[in-house]
Each structure stands twice: as C-alpha cells, then as structure tokens.
Amino acid sequence: MQPNLLILGGTSEATSLAEIIAKQAIKATLSYAGRVERIAPQPLPKRVGGFGGSDGLKTYLKTNHITHVIDATHPFAAQMSEHAFVACQALNIPLLRLTRPEWQKMPTDNWQHVADMNAAVSALAGDARRVMLAIGRMHLGQFIQHQQHFYLLRLVDKPETPPQFADYIAEISRGPFTVENDIALLQTHNIDMIVAKNAGGAGAFAKIAAARQLGIEVIMIDRPVLPKTEISHEPQQVLDWLKHNPALP
Numbered sequence: 001m002q003p004n005l006l007i008l009g010g011t012s013e014a015t016s017l018a019e020i021i022a023k024q025a026i027k028a029t030l031s032y033a034g035r036v037e038r039i040a041p042q043p044l045p046k047r048v049g050g051f052g053g054s055d056g057l058k059t060y061l062k063t064n065h066i067t068h069v070i071d072a073t074h075p076f077a078a079q080m081s082e083h084a085f086v087a088c089q090a091l092n093i094p095l096l097r098l099t100r101p102e103w104q105k106m107p108t109d110n111w112q113h114v115a116d117m118n119a120a121v122s123a124l125a126g127d128a129r130r131v132m133l134a135i136g137r138m139h140l141g142q143f144i145q146h147q148q149h150f151y152l153l154r155l156v157d158k159p160e161t162p163p164q165f166a167d168y169i170a171e172i173s174r175g176p177f178t179v180e181n182d183i184a185l186l187q188t189h190n191i192d193m194i195v196a197k198n199a200g201g202a203g204a205f206a207k208i209a210a211a212r213q214l215g216i217e218v219i220m221i222d223r224p225v226l227p228k229t230e231i232s233h234e235p236q237q238v239l240d241w242l243k244h245n246p247a248l249p
C-alpha cells in the first residue's frame with residue numbers, strides 16, 4: 001500500500017519536510033492551524049484550520065485514508081500533539097514527532113527557568129524593566145497586569161487590536177533574525193529582560209545568542225510535557241522512519 005501522509009505543520013521543520021516528501025513524490029497533505037495571515041507557497045497540497053479535536057482528527061484520518069502522521073508542530077503546540085497522539089493510537093496509525101532539540105543553558109547564561117506562561121507572568125512582578133516579550137501574540141493579554149514595564153513585542157502579523165500595554169513597541173517581522181540585528185535591537189530599546197519559550201532551533205535563537213553576548217536576563221519558559229512518541233530531529237530521517245513503518249492496508 002502506498003503511504004499517504006498527514007504532516008501537522010506551522011514550523012520550518014514541516015516546511016523542510018514538505019520539500020523532501022514532494023521530491024520523493026510521496027502522497028502527503030500539509031496541515032496548518034490558520035494562525036497567520038499568509039502561508040508561503042508549499043510543494044504539497046495543504047489544508048487549513050482545526051480538525052475539531054481528537055474525534056474530528058480521527059474522522060479526517062479515516063475519511064482521507066491517511067497511513068502516517070508526522071507531528072511537525074511547534075514544541076509548544078501541546079494540544080495538537082495530544083490530539084494527534086490520541087487519534088493515531090485509536091486508529092493504530094504510526095505517528096512520528098519531528099521536533100527541534102531544546103536550547104541548552106550555558107554556564108554564563110543568565111536564565112531563569114519557568115514551567116509555563118503563568119509562571120513567566122509571575123516572574124514579571126516587581127520593579128519596572130524593559131522587557132522583550134518574544135512569545136508570539138496569543139498570550140500577550142496575560143502580561144497586561146504588569147503595566148510597570150516597557151515591552152518590546154516581535155510579532156509575525158500586525159495585531160488586529162492593539163495590545164493593552166501602556167508603553168510598548170511592536171516589531172512586525174517573520175525573520176530570519178540574525179544575532180547582529182538582535183543585539184542592535186536589544187541595545188536600541190535598552191532591553192534588560194527577555195521572555196522566551198524554549199522553542200529550540202536556529203530561527204528564533206538569535207535573540208537568545210544576543211542576550212548571551214549582552215548578559216541580559218532571560219525568563220525561559222520550559223516546554224510542555226508531550227505524550228511519548230517516536231521522535232526525530234531531522235526532516236531527512238522521516239524517510240527512514242517511513243521505510244521502517246510501511247503503510248498498513
């Protein structure tokens with residue numbers, strides 16, 4: 001039986017994998033949540049929007065005769081990963097998580113690890129700081145309780161409604177970001193604290209490397225715990241995994 005993949009995307013790993021899979025002429029669909037306004041053209045057919053929970057995903061997998069699921073979502077997209085796990089278990093469909101290794105703290109880094117977004121918000125109680133909030137747009141609202149700070153926001157799209165911060169600047173950019181540019185950005189705005197998710201990977205690392213060079217404190221939000229599945233860090237390795245997990249009739 002020929003494989004028919006569902007790739008859960010929204011990351012650079014998913015985009016790299018899509019190129020590899022398209023070159024091999026393997027049938028696959030790339031799925032997006034639909035969070036960003038523009039999706040770059042992809043070499044695979046795409047679908048956009050939620051499935052309707054794990055039951056909706058089960059229905060999608062059955063209706064579309066999906067043989068394998070590659071969960072290449074962001075490490076903080078915990079709900080999607082949980083739904084993929086539940087649906088694949090129920091239907092006995094092989095599931096692989098394609099994810100980036102975590103960033104590792106170096107001895108000279110000034111990181112404060114926190115368990116989740118709520119803990120990051122709590123870490124901002126206290127005197128006024130100049131904070132870069134590098135957490136995307138979804139959780140900005142949680143930080144409005146701390147109006148004493150200046151916030152530098154970096155967002156993919158311009159927010160539809162302005163964030164309710166008294167003092168902030170929003171940088172709208174998709175990257176790629178460089179360490180040199182991020183050092184300049186942090187210096188321009190006199191940033192003395194960064195709040196970031198431990199996303200891993202190269203794309204978002206520039207600000208962390210910049211903080212390392214400038215000795216800036218980082219509130220590092222640890223990754224959520226995800227269901228145990230097979231994991232790969234390299235898009236190319238997915239081809240080997242497919243060979244070892246042939247499509248079931």
Ligand code: NAP
Pocket residue numbers: 008009010011031032033035048049050051052053054056057072073074076077078079080081083136197
């Ligand atoms: P989430 O909390 O895990 O997912 C919320 C819901 O969004 C899911 O239950 C699902 O809806 C839908 N969804 C998520 N990813 C999907 C996908 N690839 N295809 C179809 N539906 C999807 O996810 P999130 O943190 O909001 O992230 C949303 C998307 O942005 C993900 O694709 C992720 O890879 C990407 N992203 C996230 C982050 C981050 O920091 N969280 C950063 C960069 C990119 P239903 O229950 O209706 O199926």
